[in-house]
Amino acid sequence: MSAMSCFSGLSAFPITPTSPGGQVDTQALRRLVGPPAEAGVDSIGLLGSTGTYAYLARSERRRALDAALDAVASRVPLLVGVGALRTDEAVRLAQDAKAAGAAAGLLAAMSYTPLTEDEVFAHVAAVAGESGLPLCLYDNPATTHFRFTPALVGRLARLPGIVAVKSPAPEASAVAAHHAALRAAVPDGFSIGYSGDWNAAEALLAGGAAWYGVAAGLFPEPCLRIAQAARAGDAAGARTENARLEPLWALFRAHSSLRIMYAAAEILGVCRAAPPRPILPVAEPVRGEVATVLRQLGLA
Amino acid sequence: MSAMSCFSGLSAFPITPTSPGGQVDTQALRRLVGPPAEAGVDSIGLLGSTGTYAYLARSERRRALDAALDAVASRVPLLVGVGALRTDEAVRLAQDAKAAGAAAGLLAAMSYTPLTEDEVFAHVAAVAGESGLPLCLYDNPATTHFRFTPALVGRLARLPGIVAVKSPAPEASAVAAHHAALRAAVPDGFSIGYSGDWNAAEALLAGGAAWYGVAAGLFPEPCLRIAQAARAGDAAGARTENARLEPLWALFRAHSSLRIMYAAAEILGVCRAAPPRPILPVAEPVRGEVATVLRQLGLA
Structure with a gap:
């Protein structure tokens, strides 16, 4: 499965259901990754931030990866989060991903001590060089507290194996x-894609090659309609489809997409997992709002 | 050893020397914790942020704790970092600390997914309740990206076993x-102490009960002079002693106290450990500046 097919179109990022002690529920994970693959997303993004990679042990991350690869068979390529606070741990995770058969890795600049650009450069270079796994840079300052500048993305894009960036989509304006600043910094063929579901339609219309989507983990069809309209250059169509989902985006913005997706998975009967503590499930009134919105949107 | 003696006066926070693979060098750690204990600091703060607790496995944190407790014998109480991204892991670390004989634990609100106040409240309550270890709340937004409001500190201060807060000292003005906002939020007897070496003298003069100090890990004497002058109400003396260390504080502000302390430990011949990657040692010219400053201050 080609790495580059992970980096165009729609990638669906499911939650990773676990026990309270952090054991992955592989049966529930199979129920999560199958339907988006069947619906025609371009890739599955396993163990992203919504997939709580930061909270899971290496052995559990491997169990999740093996189960997901088996469940999607070769219908879609699998992109997997390999981030860790320590460089050596991220190297091992990328080696695991390569050995298991993932198409590519997603590498965030997780931090505790604030990192310099040179430190992140050396970190990414070590993971790419020691694993041989094609990598997507994962820029997510809201969780990692490190921001990839276009200049740093440009430096890293010249290293072998660094093939894409997942950037948080800013607001429409x-x-x-x-996008132009990133495009100017990287070689041709380097993929610039976006996260942040509520701003993704505009990011695709601005030229983004991929949408790394959280809602697509449970609701691939309406997300595919947005992505396909944008790819076809149908801006009005993409915006109309995106506007329909605004009640869901409002819940994501208010409570985080991660917390809302755990509630949605339970409402849909897919699984009853809670996020890893200290993250708590949304309170009962919010869960009620999620149920109402999903019903109104025809998603439950 | 009383927990409360961890929470007044000067607490020295050494680095934790490790191999590149993350194994604690217990012999070097003993050489680090002995001298401040001998010099008369009020407590040792093991595995703080400068002690790279966030980067070390549970088994290595236990090895560090056992070695440090043995090295200081019962000369000073030992406060130990028990923070982790997962609540269950922080509980286990606090249980380990209690079993090993630490006087108290230091609990940061480590985060990846941004946390709510209620999530941090439940996290801290679980660690205190399930371990029985007296806890100091560790407020360090620069690394954890969670800020303890005075209201949250006040709520937590009413729980059994939550006895102190380590707050980042703001600038003098x-x-x-x-300090007044925190004092108004907590019961009498709850200790309010400060980190941030370059602002600590003013924080002590403003009424802070403790200075959780990084420089004190290698340079206890000049830090003790500041702390003792402040405690005696000698503001001019405390400020004069503090001003002497300004060249060191300037290096801390420019490159982080953690990176500077690794360089200083090597310059002093205490150990040759590097910080855990992705954190890199300071570049050679900066190391030269550290050597010059230490010589000028009579510290090397």
Whole structure:
């Protein structure tokens, strides 16, 4: 399965259901990754931030990866989060991903001590060089507290094996300039894709190659309609489809997409897992709002 | 050893020397914790942020703790970092600390997914309740990306076993208001102490009960002079002693106290450990500046 097919179109990022002690529920994970693969997403993004990679042991991350690869068979390529606070741990995770058969890795600049650009450069270079796994840089300052500048993305894009960036989509008024700055920094063929579901339609219309989507983990069809309209250059169509999902985006913005997706998975009867503590499930009134929104959108 | 003696006066926070693979060098750690204990600091703060607790496995944190407890014997109480991204892991670390004989634990609100106040409240309550270890709340937004409000500190201070807070000392013009806001939120007897070496003298003069000090890990004497002058109400003396160390504080602000302390430990011949990657040692010219400053201050 080609790595580059992970980096265009729609990638669906499911939650990773676990026990309270952090054991992955592989049966529930299979029920999560099968339907988006069947619906026609371009890749599955396993163990992203919503997939709580940061909270899971290496052995559990491997169990999740093996189960997901088996469940999707070779219908879609699998992109997997290999981030860790320590460089040596991230190297091992990328080696595991390569050995298991993932198409590519997603590498965030997780931090505790604030990191310099040179430190992140050396970290990414070590993971790419020691694993041989094609990598997507994962820029997510809201969780990692490190921001990849276009200049750093440009430096890293020249290393062998660094093939894409997943950037947080800014709001509509800023996305064109953001995309142009990244595009100017990287070689041709380097993929610039976006996370942040509520801003993704505009990011695709601005030229983004991929949407790394959280909602697509449970609701691939409406997300595919947005992505396909944007890819076809149908801006009005993409915006109309995106506007329909605004009640879901509002819940994501208010409570985080991670917490809302755990509630949605339970409402849909897919699994009853809670996020890893200290993260708590949303309170009962919010869960009620999620159920109402899913019903109104025809998603439950 | 009383927990409360960890929470007044000067607490020295050494680095934790490790191999590149993350194994604690217990012999070097003994050489680090002995001298401040001998010099008369009020407690040792093991496995703080400078002690790279966030980067070390549970088994290595236990090895460090056992070695440090043995090295200081019962000369000073030992406060130990028990923070972790997962609540169950922080509980286990606090149980380990209690079993090993630490006087108290230091609990940061480590985060990846941004946390709510209620999530941090439940996290801290679980660690205190399930371990029985007296706890100091560790407020360090620069690394954890969670800020303890005075209201949250006040709520937590009413739980059994939550006995102190380690707050980042704001600059001189803001410290009195900061201290008053915390004082108003907590019961009598709850200890309010400060980190941030370059602002610590003013924080002590404003009423802070403790200085959780990084420089004190290698340079206890000049830090003790500051702390003792402040405690005696000798503001001019405390400020004069503090001003002497300004060249060191400037290096801390420019490169982080952690990176500078690794360089200083090597310059002093205590150990040759590097910080855990992705954190890199300071570049050679900076190391030269550290050597010059230590010589000028009579510290090397």
